[in-house]
Amino acid sequence: QVQLVESGGGLVQAGGSLRLSCADSGRTFSNYAMGWFRQAPGKEREFVAAISRYRSSTIYADSVKGRSTISRDNAKNTVYLQMNSLKPEDTAVYYCAAGYSTTTQVMAVTAYWGQGTQVTVSS
Numbered sequence: 268q269v270q271l272v273e274s275g276g277g278l279v280q281a282g283g284s285l286r287l288s289c290a291d292s293g294r295t296f297s298n299y300a301m302g303w304f305r306q307a308p309g310k311e312r313e314f315v316a317a318i319s320r321y322r323s324s325t326i327y328a329d330s331v332k333g334r335s336t337i338s339r340d341n342a343k344n345t346v347y348l349q350m351n352s353l354k355p356e357d358t359a360v361y362y363c364a365a366g367y368s369t370t371t372q373v374m375a376v377t378a379y380w381g382q383g384t385q386v387t388v389s390s
Contacts, residue, residue, distance in 0.1 A: 269293045269379040271363045276384030279353055283388070287348040289363030289381055296344040297321070300366050302374040303337060303348045305359035305386075312362070316348060317374035326373045331357075353388045360385050 275287040287303065302317035316327045316337040325337055331350070339346040346363060363381040366374050 269295065269299065269365050271365060271379055271381035273361065273363045273381045273384040276361060276386045278387045278389065281353060281355055281388055281390050283353050284349070284351045285353065285386060287350070287361055287363075287384060287386070289346045289348075291344040291365065293344070296365075297341040299378070300368040300374050301337075301339055301346040302364045302366060302377065303346075304362045304364060304377075305357075306362070306383075307356075307359040310359075314374070315361070318346065319368050319373050324368070324373045350386075353386075355388045355390045358386060358388050 270292045271289050273289045279285055300319050303315040304312050305315050306312040314328050318325045318337045318339050334352045336349040360383040362383045364377040365379040366377040369375040
């Protein structure tokens with residue numbers, strides 16, 4: 268069973284940085300591609316970044332590309348999202364997800380979700 272718990276959210280000024288973490292308490296973490304999504308008030312949930320099972324592939328949304336880095340530590344069952352140069356438009360609830368890759372998509376299917384962590388960027 269996959270159980271994802273996010274942490275690391277908070278309030279930060281524009282231009283600042285945050286590192287989000289997502290830990291899986293199960294024993295199958297390395298079986299899954301991992302990703303981050305976000306949902307701002309009044310908006311649909313959107314993709315942020317994803318990483319394949321053994322870190323060979325990563326992908327980012329254009330909105331965060333160059334400012335964010337996704338990484339994972341399979342020994343710690345944890346995936347991270349380092350976010351730099353934060354903007355007010357990055358304000359959202361950030362969700363961690365576990366899923367499956369295909370040969371053409373790093374995160375083709377999401378299977379499990381965390382409960383989310385709030386990120387608020389003040390101007």
